[in-house]
Amino acid sequence: xxxxxxxxxxxxxxxxxxxxxxxxxxxxxxxxxxxxxxxxxxxxxxxxxxxxxxxxxxxxxxxxxxxxxxxxxxxxxxxxxxxxxxxxxxxxxxxxxxxxxxxxxxxxxxxxxxxxxxxxxxxxxxxxxxxxxxxxxxxxxxxxxxxxxxxxxxxxxxxxxxxxxxxxxxxxxxxxxxxxxxxxxxxxxxxxxxxxxxxxxxxxxxxxxxxxxxxxxxxxxxx
Amino acid sequence: xxxxxxxxxxxxxxxxxxxxxxxxxxxxxxxxxxxxxxxxxxxxxxxxxxxxxxxxxxxxxxxxxxxxxxxxxxxxxxxxxxxxxxxxxxxxxxxxxxxxxxxxxxxxxxxxxxxxxxxxxxxxxxxxxxxxxxxxxxxxxxxxxxxxxxxxxxxxxxxxxxxxxxxxxxxxxxxxxxxxxxxxxxxxxxxxxxxxxxxxxxxxxxxxxxxxxxxxxxxxxxx
DNA sequence: CGATCAAAGATCGGATCCAATAATATCAGG
DNA sequence: CCTGATATTATTGGATCCGATCTTTGATCG
Numbered sequence: 001x002x003x004x005x006x007x008x009x010x011x012x013x014x015x016x017x018x019x020x021x022x023x024x025x026x027x028x029x030x031x032x033x034x035x036x037x038x039x040x041x042x043x044x045x046x047x048x049x050x051x052x053x054x055x056x057x058x059x060x061x062x063x064x065x066x067x068x069x070x071x072x073x074x075x076x077x078x079x080x081x082x083x084x085x086x087x088x089x090x091x092x093x094x095x096x097x098x099x100x101x102x103x104x105x106x107x108x109x110x111x112x113x114x115x116x117x118x119x120x121x122x123x124x125x126x127x128x129x130x131x132x133x134x135x136x137x138x139x140x141x142x143x144x145x146x147x148x149x150x151x152x153x154x155x156x157x158x159x160x161x162x163x164x165x166x167x168x169x170x171x172x173x174x175x176x177x178x179x180x181x182x183x184x185x186x187x188x189x190x191x192x193x194x195x196x197x198x199x200x201x202x203x204x205x206x207x208x209x210x211x212x213x214x215x216x217x218x219x220x221x222x223x
Numbered sequence: 224x225x226x227x228x229x230x231x232x233x234x235x236x237x238x239x240x241x242x243x244x245x246x247x248x249x250x251x252x253x254x255x256x257x258x259x260x261x262x263x264x265x266x267x268x269x270x271x272x273x274x275x276x277x278x279x280x281x282x283x284x285x286x287x288x289x290x291x292x293x294x295x296x297x298x299x300x301x302x303x304x305x306x307x308x309x310x311x312x313x314x315x316x317x318x319x320x321x322x323x324x325x326x327x328x329x330x331x332x333x334x335x336x337x338x339x340x341x342x343x344x345x346x347x348x349x350x351x352x353x354x355x356x357x358x359x360x361x362x363x364x365x366x367x368x369x370x371x372x373x374x375x376x377x378x379x380x381x382x383x384x385x386x387x388x389x390x391x392x393x394x395x396x397x398x399x400x401x402x403x404x405x406x407x408x409x410x411x412x413x414x415x416x417x418x419x420x421x422x423x424x425x426x427x428x429x430x431x432x433x434x435x436x437x438x439x440x441x442x443x444x445x446x
Numbered sequence: 447c448g449a450t451c452a453a454a455g456a457t458c459g460g461a462t463c464c465a466a467t468a469a470t471a472t473c474a475g476g
Numbered sequence: 477c478c479t480g481a482t483a484t485t486a487t488t489g490g491a492t493c494c495g496a497t498c499t500t501t502g503a504t505c506g
Contacts, residue, residue, distance in 0.1 A: 007287045007489065009275065033458070043491045045268075048459080049275045052232065056279030064230045065458050065497045080366040087314050088307070143303040230459065256488070266461045271489080288467045288488050 008042050012050035015040070020059050020070055021157040027072035031060060058154065073155070075207055081155045082203035088148050089199060090192040092136040097188050099138035108134045108180060116173050124169075125156055131176065135183065155206075168205050175201070231265050235273035238263070243282050243293055244380040250295035254283060281377065296378070298430055304378045305426035311371050312422060313415040315359040320411050322361035331357045331403060339396050347392075348379055354399065358406065378429075391428050398424070 016036075019025045031051065037044045051068045054060045062068045073081070111131040115124065129152055136145060175198045182191035239259075242248045254274060260267045274291045277283045285291045296304070334354040338347065352375055359368060398421045405414035 009489080010287075034456090044458085045490055045492095049272050049489095052272050052276045053279040056276045064233075066499095067457075077366055080364055083364075084311070084367055084370065088310065091310050141303055141306075143300055144307055147307065232459080257486095267488090268460055268462095272459095289469090290487075 007046075009046040009049045009053075012036075012040060012042070012046050013053050016050055016054060017057070017059060020054070021153055023157065025070050027070050029070045031068040031070065033068075059157070075210065078155060078210075079203055079207060081151050082199060082206075085148060085151050085155070086196045086199040088144060088151075089132065089136065090196050092139045092141060092144060092148070093183075093195050094188060094192050095141070096136050096139035097183055097186070097191060100135070100183060101138070104134055104137060105180070105184065112173075112176055112180065115176070128172070135179075155203075168202075171205075172202070230269075232269040232272045232276075235259075235263060235265070235269050236276050239273055239277055240280070240282060243277070244376050246380065248293050250293050252293045254291040254293065256291075282380070298433065301378055301433075302426055302430060304374050305422060305429075308371060308374050308378070309419045309422040311367060311374075312355065312359065313419050315362045315364060315367060315371070316406075316418050317411060317415050318364070319359050319362035320406055320409070320414060323358070323406060324361070327357055327360060328403070328407065335396075335399055335403060338399070351395070358402075378426075391425075394428075395425070 016025070016031075025031075033044045033047045033051070036047045040047070051060055051062060055062050055068070059071060060068045061071045108131060111127055111134060115127045115131065118124070118127070129149065132152075133145060133149070136148075139145075175194070179191065179194055179198060182194055185191075239248070239254075248254075256267045256270045256274070259270045263270070274283055274285060278285050278291070282294060283291045284294045331354060334350055334357060338350045338354065341347070341350070352372065355375075356368060356372070359371075362368075398417070402414065402417055402421060405417055408414075
């Protein structure tokens with residue numbers, strides 16, 4: 001669609017965003033311009049512009065003459081983002097459900113099957129998003145969908161995949177299965193209720209894992 | 224709060240954002256780097272970085288080697304943004320209403336009175352936002368509030384004040400009065416319902432004014 | 447021995463310069 | 477006179493250089 005001509009700054013932005021969202025650059029990492037410039041084999045200018053751009057996206061915070069760090073979400077913020085998602089996604093589903101066609105269901109089923117079968121974790125986030133987005137598609141709310149997607153990625157960043165998924169895949173699969181069935185049955189109230197719980201449960205799981213991780217790190221720090 | 228040390232880029236960002244949101248730079252305006260640089264008395268570098276930053280915020284769109292233009296929202300997009308606002312703000316009110324204290328009411332009343340009395344238009348947007356935000360404050364949802372504020376500004380931009388307000392001030396005032404009273408009565412259901420209608424009516428008014436304006440421009444073009 | 451201040455080094459922000467790309471004008475051919 | 481190729485110009489993107497600011501180290505003094 002938007003086929004911007006590739007520019008160095010743009011590529012740097014994409015690379016850094018990818019690394020931040022994937023967790024390769026954990027939160028609070030220092031981003032030295034010179035280091036990144038050398039790493040990517042470019043001058044510092046596109047790095048600086050990329051950092052500014054990412055700052056506007058909320059992924060890094062910059063302090064002038066001090067440096068840029070990968071920004072971090074507090075647990076409260078994380079929870080709130082999930083709650084916003086729940087509020088908006090239930091709304092999307094409410095609108096799209098009456099309009100879901102067999103084609104949408106087939107696509108959702110295919111994505112669901114892929115998520116069940118694929119044992120590797122790397123694609124899970126994308127598949128999960130695609131699954132949800134498929135169910136919301138008929139609502140025809142591009143702005144809302146883009147916003148929710150941004151929140152989705154933003155909430156997931158910083159958490160290496162094993163942390164996100166450990167002990168929750170089967171649960172997620174079961175919930176997705178139920179969600180699909182409820183949609184097919186046309187029960188809007190129960191489907192949206194289930195979706196809300198699904199999202200909020202995901203938040204709770206992620207937060208408990210995160211707290212455990214921080215406790216662990218705290219212990220390591222004390223040792 | 225965030226007291227970054229002032230940097231040229233930062234100031235340029237703030238200036239351009241202000242000009243875009245206020246309508247001084249109408250949508251689809253071409254933003255020539257050299258022109259802006261001369262205007263602000265700086266080199267092109269901070270201009271470029273500012274433009275990139277604003278692009279990430281969604282206020283301008285850049286095409287490499289072609290230039291930057293002030294981005295525009297379609298009418299559909301505008302309507303959708305208002306609907307998102309309605310969905311989120313009713314949620315905020317729902318949570319905050321039980322927690323509203325006399326202090327909040329007094330602040331809201333003061334802002335309301337200011338909006339009624341102040342015949343000048345310049346402050347209206349800010350006062351209006353502050354009024355709404357005051358009612359949502361007890362919900363203690365900083366992320367949501369920041370997001371809604373962004374949507375609020377984004378939806379209002381491009382519309383010179385006279386267009387936004389003509390023939391709607393009295394209506395807005397009446398609706399605000401009712402909203403305040405419903406809050407005081409503690410009727411959550413009716414208050415949120417009223418708020419939703421208030422926001423959606425605002426959208427409808429703005430869109431009709433916008434369509435009239437475009438029709439008018441179309442006629443002028445044909446003449 | 448610890449604290450404070452100064453100087454050196456590191457890093458960032460901004461200006462200038464150069465290269466790459468798109469828009470525009472010019473000219474040849476039909 | 478119109479169309480298409482080519483050259484010129486305007487504008488952007490990127491690299492290098494310079495000045496400003498922050499950090500760190502080390503020396504001096506209490």
